[in-house]
Amino acid sequence: MSAETVLIVGAGTAGRSLALSLRRADFAGDIVLVSDEREVPYDRPPLSKSVVVGEVDAAGVTRPDRAAYAQDRVDLRLGVAVTAVDAAARTAQLSDGSMVTWTALALATGAAPRQLPIAGLDQPGVHRVTRLDEALALRDALVGGPKHLVIIGGGFIGMEVAAAAVKHGHRATVLEAAPEPLSRPLGLEVAERVLAWSRARGVEIRVGTAVEQVLGDGQPTGVRTAAGEELAAAVVVAAIGVAPRLDLARALGCAEAAGGIAVDAGLRTSIPDVYAIGDIAAYPSSYADEPLIRVEHVSVAIGHGQVAATQIARGEGAYDDLPTFWSDQGDVTLNVVGAPRADDTIVWRGDADAPVCTAFYLRAGRLRAALAANDTRTLRAARRLITAGVSPTPEQLADPTVALIELLPG
Amino acid sequence: MTQVSIGSISDFPEATPTRVEADGTALCVIRVGDRIHAICDDCPHAEASLADGDFLAGDLEIECPLHGSAFNLVTGEPSEPPATEAVAVYAVTIDGDDVLVEV
Ligand SMILES: Cc1cc2nc3c(=O)[nH]c(=O)nc-3n(C[C@H](O)[C@H](O)[C@H](O)COP(=O)(O)OP(=O)(O)OC[C@H]3O[C@@H](n4cnc5c(N)ncnc54)[C@H](O)[C@@H]3O)c2cc1C
Ligand code: FES
Numbered sequence: 001m002s003a004e005t006v007l008i009v010g011a012g013t014a015g016r017s018l019a020l021s022l023r024r025a026d027f028a029g030d031i032v033l034v035s036d037e038r039e040v041p042y043d044r045p046p047l048s049k050s051v052v053v054g055e056v057d058a059a060g061v062t063r064p065d066r067a068a069y070a071q072d073r074v075d076l077r078l079g080v081a082v083t084a085v086d087a088a089a090r091t092a093q094l095s096d097g098s099m100v101t102w103t104a105l106a107l108a109t110g111a112a113p114r115q116l117p118i119a120g121l122d123q124p125g126v127h128r129v130t131r132l133d134e135a136l137a138l139r140d141a142l143v144g145g146p147k148h149l150v151i152i153g154g155g156f157i158g159m160e161v162a163a164a165a166v167k168h169g170h171r172a173t174v175l176e177a178a179p180e181p182l183s184r185p186l187g188l189e190v191a192e193r194v195l196a197w198s199r200a201r202g203v204e205i206r207v208g209t210a211v212e213q214v215l216g217d218g219q220p221t222g223v224r225t226a227a228g229e230e231l232a233a234a235v236v237v238a239a240i241g242v243a244p245r246l247d248l249a250r251a252l253g254c255a256e257a258a259g260g261i262a263v264d265a266g267l268r269t270s271i272p273d274v275y276a277i278g279d280i281a282a283y284p285s286s287y288a289d290e291p292l293i294r295v296e297h298v299s300v301a302i303g304h305g306q307v308a309a310t311q312i313a314r315g316e317g318a319y320d321d322l323p324t325f326w327s328d329q330g331d332v333t334l335n336v337v338g339a340p341r342a343d344d345t346i347v348w349r350g351d352a353d354a355p356v357c358t359a360f361y362l363r364a365g366r367l368r369a370a371l372a373a374n375d376t377r378t379l380r381a382a383r384r385l386i387t388a389g390v391s392p393t394p395e396q397l398a399d400p401t402v403a404l405i406e407l408l409p410g
Numbered sequence: 411m412t413q414v415s416i417g418s419i420s421d422f423p424e425a426t427p428t429r430v431e432a433d434g435t436a437l438c439v440i441r442v443g444d445r446i447h448a449i450c451d452d453c454p455h456a457e458a459s460l461a462d463g464d465f466l467a468g469d470l471e472i473e474c475p476l477h478g479s480a481f482n483l484v485t486g487e488p489s490e491p492p493a494t495e496a497v498a499v500y501a502v503t504i505d506g507d508d509v510l511v512e513v
Contacts, residue, residue, distance in 0.1 A: 050457060063495075297492040322490050326477045328456070333476050375477040377464065383478075383490065 004029030007102035011035035014278025015108035017305025025313035036081035047135035074210035120214035140223035143220035154181030158239035177210035258282035265318035277304035297325035338369025429461035455493035
């Protein structure tokens, strides 16, 4: 009987990665993985891309299957929430009335949809896509001929749903309150291009358009904007962003930073034997200028889980990978590497109209990030240049005849 | 395990990934010199056919055309994110001019 128990709160991308990395790190103790969702852990990215239009079903996003948890002797508890944690007694209270005593606690609670003061937003017929059951409900609402969707929010997820719907013959109108959607993560110049690609593919995007009310009584019939205009819609989707779920970490008194829980490179919070991973973790990255950054992307969550596993098992490992993420918007696939900043200088390479191109982000002459659109070839070079700390000149970056990969040392 | 013929050597031009169906399994097949490699064609990350990707000769990898994960032809392991799982690697034998894969 082992004396060690790892309790993982949340079986999303980060929690699942940690649970399934512990045995590989030779951890011999007990692993308890608690999820307040009912489904066996699944991939979230396909929800807004392929699940909502029926290209992929629930089985297609459930990876690995339940047997993998049994094989790794992970005690997977589904449909159960951790309601309270006690750092002194090292216990946790679960919503099914049970109690778990832990020697290491990993908080992987992710992010939950933001609440906005929009009247009628919480009526049952308003769709969301943060969870599998929600994405399947939207898929079912889109069956039976072309529909008009109004999507509230022009972030990545809203734009993905819009692009997928249009590709499948629906009409999609994205309403975004901010004047320049996507400009915070991508910078204005690149964001404008990304919006132009979507528009060219038939997505209607209205910026500076705040929604004041979702019309309807249980079954939405449209929206009213702050300017008083009414738009009818068969389907209303709220994609208004997410906020990290910090209540348990706060109750423990974990130090906070960058809108999340501050951790070191080993994913340790300020409380002994308490780890924070994934969307909630503000971690140090040599690819950013800020002391700690919070990144809401899959590869970071997976990497956090892997490093937390070696930390818990044998006290070693540090996370400092190049941040990467992707966004599939219909036939435009965006891949972003590094941590772009809105005030970076942009250099373009390739054909931005097609699009098959890459935007390089330069800060004080140094290459810090890149966004590749349908351009994995340049993505590969960008990834290697940024990790190696090599900065070609703007002329070299822009010149498609320069083989960037050959500018790497060795 | 069954051995299935997937064509003759000349069906596989040097360093050009090709998608082949063998007994219901989609394979990405590529000839490198006098060796032929076969890996699972479905990228384990999302929905892409690896045969549409680039062959990276220096690393003996196939790069996914969608998000750029690169898979080793011998081990199946990805060397670049976002994929984290390996693709299946299939044993290939060359019998005269005939290319056989064990699926
Ligand atoms: C629709 C959509 C599309 C996305 N697309 C991309 C993409 O293309 N590329 C990319 O890189 N990233 C994408 N992301 C972001 C990515 O999915 C997240 O960054 C990642 O899942 C974060 O992992 P996590 O484990 O921190 O959180 P999550 O995966 O959100 O998991 C947290 C889990 O913890 C559970 N939980 C919370 N509190 C408790 C509690 N007290 N008790 C029990 N369980 C609890 C939650 O219900 C949830 O299941 C997308 C996200 C969404 C929603
Ligand atoms: S589908 Fe291959 S890397 Fe994403």
